[in-house]
Amino acid sequence: MVVVSPSVSISFLHRRLPPPRPHLLQPRPSPPAPPRSAMAFSAEPAPEEAEEEPLPLVTGPGEVTAEEWRRWGTSSPLPATVAAVVRELLEMEAQAGQKMRFGGVGSKIKGDFKDMEDKKHRAVYETLADSDQKLQYFSARQIACRLLGSRGYLCQKCWLPMEDCMCAKLGSCNLWQGIRFWLYMHPKDFLRQNNTGKLLWQVFGIQAAPLCLFGIQEHEDIMWDAFQRSGKGKVSFLYPNKSTTPMSVKDLKFDGLNLSCDHQDEDVKDGPINFVLLDGTWSNSAALYRRLKERWTAIWGEEDIPCISLSTLSASVMHKLRPQPAWDRTCTAAAASGLLWELDMRSELGAFELGKQAEAVECSLDVLLDALTTRRLRLGRSITRKQRHNRNCI
Ligand SMILES: [Zn+2]
Numbered sequence: 001m002v003v004v005s006p007s008v009s010i011s012f013l014h015r016r017l018p019p020p021r022p023h024l025l026q027p028r029p030s031p032p033a034p035p036r037s038a039m040a041f042s043a044e045p046a047p048e049e050a051e052e053e054p055l056p057l058v059t060g061p062g063e064v065t066a067e068e069w070r071r072w073g074t075s076s077p078l079p080a081t082v083a084a085v086v087r088e089l090l091e092m093e094a095q096a097g098q099k100m101r102f103g104g105v106g107s108k109i110k111g112d113f114k115d116m117e118d119k120k121h122r123a124v125y126e127t128l129a130d131s132d133q134k135l136q137y138f139s140a141r142q143i144a145c146r147l148l149g150s151r152g153y154l155c156q157k158c159w160l161p162m163e164d165c166m167c168a169k170l171g172s173c174n175l176w177q178g179i180r181f182w183l184y185m186h187p188k189d190f191l192r193q194n195n196t197g198k199l200l201w202q203v204f205g206i207q208a209a210p211l212c213l214f215g216i217q218e219h220e221d222i223m224w225d226a227f228q229r230s231g232k233g234k235v236s237f238l239y240p241n242k243s244t245t246p247m248s249v250k251d252l253k254f255d256g257l258n259l260s261c262d263h264q265d266e267d268v269k270d271g272p273i274n275f276v277l278l279d280g281t282w283s284n285s286a287a288l289y290r291r292l293k294e295r296w297t298a299i300w301g302e303e304d305i306p307c308i309s310l311s312t313l314s315a316s317v318m319h320k321l322r323p324q325p326a327w328d329r330t331c332t333a334a335a336a337s338g339l340l341w342e343l344d345m346r347s348e349l350g351a352f353e354l355g356k357q358a359e360a361v362e363c364s365l366d367v368l369l370d371a372l373t374t375r376r377l378r379l380g381r382s383i384t385r386k387q388r389h390n391r392n393c394i
Pocket residue numbers: 155156157158159160165166167168
C-alpha cells in the first residue's frame with residue numbers, strides 16, 4: 001500500500017468483484033493459443049514496487065503552477081483537486097515547521113510528517129460523502145505527492161531521473177490524423193519511470209496521444225467531451241472479451257473518414273477514431289475499465305461498451321525488465337504498436353504509413369528499455385526477471 005491505509009483503499013470500489021484477466025488476444029479457434037501467448041496490457045506489479053529506488057529528498061518550494069503541471073505531459077488545466085491537496089500539504093508543512101520528505105515508490109511521505117499527514121488525510125476522507133468523491137480524493141492525493149516528490153528529480157518529459165534522461169534519443173513521428181490514442185492512466189502509474197504509456201505522447205505529441213488520469217475530473221471530462229463530439233461510433237477501448245460480441249481491428253469501421261492522405265483538414269472535420277488504452281497494473285486496469293463503463297452507460301444508456309482485442313501482438317521488450325509472470329501480458333506502448341500494425345494490414349489504410357508509426361513506438365520502447373537497463377546496472381540492480389518467475393518463461 002502506497003499512501004492510503006487499507007481501510008481507505010480504492011478496493012472498496014470493487015471489493016465484491018474478482019479481478020478479471022484482461023486479455024488482449026482473442027482465443028484462436030485452431031490451434032488454441034497457449035496461455036503464455038495470450039497477452040494483455042499491463043504495467044508492473046506490486047512486487048516490483050518494493051525494489052524501486054527511493055526518491056532523493058528534494059522537493060521544490062511552493063505550489064504547483066499550471067505551467068509546471070503541463071510540462072509533465074498534459075495540456076489540461078491544473079486539476080482543482082490536485083491543487084487543493086498540494087496546498088494542504090504545503091500548509092501542513094508550514095505549520096509543522098519541518099520539511100516534507102518523500103521517498104520510495106509513489107512518493108510516499110516520510111518521517112514524522114507522515115503520521116500527521118496520515119491522520120489529516122484520513123479525516124478528510126471520512127468527510128467525503130460518496131465513493132466517487134473518495135476516488136477523486138485518492139487520485140488527487142496520489143498525484144499531488146508524486147508531483148511534489150518528483151520535483152527537481154525526474155525529467156518532466158521522459159519521467160526518468162535527470163541523469164538518465166532519454167529525451168535526446170527519442171524520435172517523434174506524426175500519428176495518422178484518423179486516429180487518436182487516449183492514455184487512461186491510473187494515478188499510481190503517473191510519473192513512474194517504467195511506465196510506457198508516456199512514450200506515446202513523447203512520440204506522437206500530447207494532442208495525438210493525450211493523457212487522461214483516472215479520477216481526475218478535468219481530464220475525464222476532456223476525454224468524454226471529445227468522445228461525445230466524435231460520436232460513440234468512433235470510440236474503442238482496448239480491453240477485450242468484455243463486449244457481448246468480441247471485436248477485433250478488422251471489425252472497425254472507417255466509413256466516416258476521408259481516407260485520403262493528402263486532405264488533412266477533411267480528416268480533422270470528420271474527427272479521429274478514439275482508441276482508449278488502459279494504462280495501469282493488472283489489477284488496477286479492472287477499476288479503470290469499470291469507471292469507463294459506468295460513464296459510457298450514463299451517457300449512451302448502453303451496458304455494452306465497444307472493446308477490441310488484438311490478434312498479432314508480440315511479446316513486449318519491456319518484459320525483460322518486468323519481474324512478473326507477465327508472459328501473458330504486455331505493456332501499454334506495445335499494445336499501441338500492435339494496434340497500429342493491425343490497422344496497417346487494412347488495405348484501405350495502406351496510404352497512412354501506420355507500420356512506420358508502429359515502428360516509431362517500438363523504437364521508443366527500445367530507448368526506454370536501454371535507459372532503464374543502464375540505470376539498473378549502474379545501481380547494481382538485476383536486469384533479468386526474478387528466478388521465482390522463470391517457471392513461466394518459454
Ligand atoms: Zn527526459
